[in-house]
Amino acid sequence: MIEDFPEDVPVSGRQVAPLACPVSFKNKEESLSDDQQLTAALKAEIAGMRNWYDLAVKKRGRTTVGVSKMEIDKIGDFIGEFIMGNTPENPRSDISFPYAVNLLVDDLKAYYYEALTAQPGQASLSSEALNNWFWKETAASRALFALRDRCNQSEDNLLKLVGNMMLIPVDFAFG
Numbered sequence: 001m002i003e004d005f006p007e008d009v010p011v012s013g014r015q016v017a018p019l020a021c022p023v024s025f026k027n028k029e030e031s032l033s034d035d036q037q038l039t040a041a042l043k044a045e046i047a048g049m050r051n052w053y054d055l056a057v058k059k060r061g062r063t064t065v066g067v068s069k070m071e072i073d074k075i076g077d078f079i080g081e082f083i084m085g086n087t088p089e090n091p092r093s094d095i096s097f098p099y100a101v102n103l104l105v106d107d108l109k110a111y112y113y114e115a116l117t118a119q120p121g122q123a124s125l126s127s128e129a130l131n132n133w134f135w136k137e138t139a140a141s142r143a144l145f146a147l148r149d150r151c152n153q154s155e156d157n158l159l160k161l162v163g164n165m166m167l168i169p170v171d172f173a174f175g
């Protein structure tokens with residue numbers, strides 16, 4: 001029960017002095033371009049999924065991640081570099097760049113799906129639920145849409161084909 005008291009809080013004779021040097025920190029993300037923000041969000045999300053992915057591998061004793069032959073953190077760097085308008089080096093000397101991009105995307109999606117299914121209550125998710133989650137709720141999906149756009153700006157027709165046909169399922173390709 002709250003009671004009213006007739007006395008007011010005593011006022012100190014001391015006044016708070018204004019700060020001599022008020023500091024205004026600019027929001028770090030405000031100084032980044034949209035592509036830089038997306039890349040940072042992708043990398044943070046990949047890092048945030050790491051423990052769940054490691055748990056999934058431990059529980060299952062295997063993983064489907066690895067067809068690209070690139071570490072997941074490097075995949076985030078690669079996609080981020082591409083999103084920001086740079087064409088990264090082909091990470092695979094045995095296949096063409098467009099095919100390497102496709103394999104990197106396959107590994108990224110597998111990483112996310114395996115990580116999610118290791119979380120409590122998520123082990124028996126349907127493929128529809130997994131896809132809805134990935135394509136509608138993750139920074140990775142937003143990065144893949146941006147990657148598709150970059151592929152479509154390429155002079156390489158095979159890379160355009162990969163961007164248009166292989167990166168994003170048709171059910172999600174048009175928003």
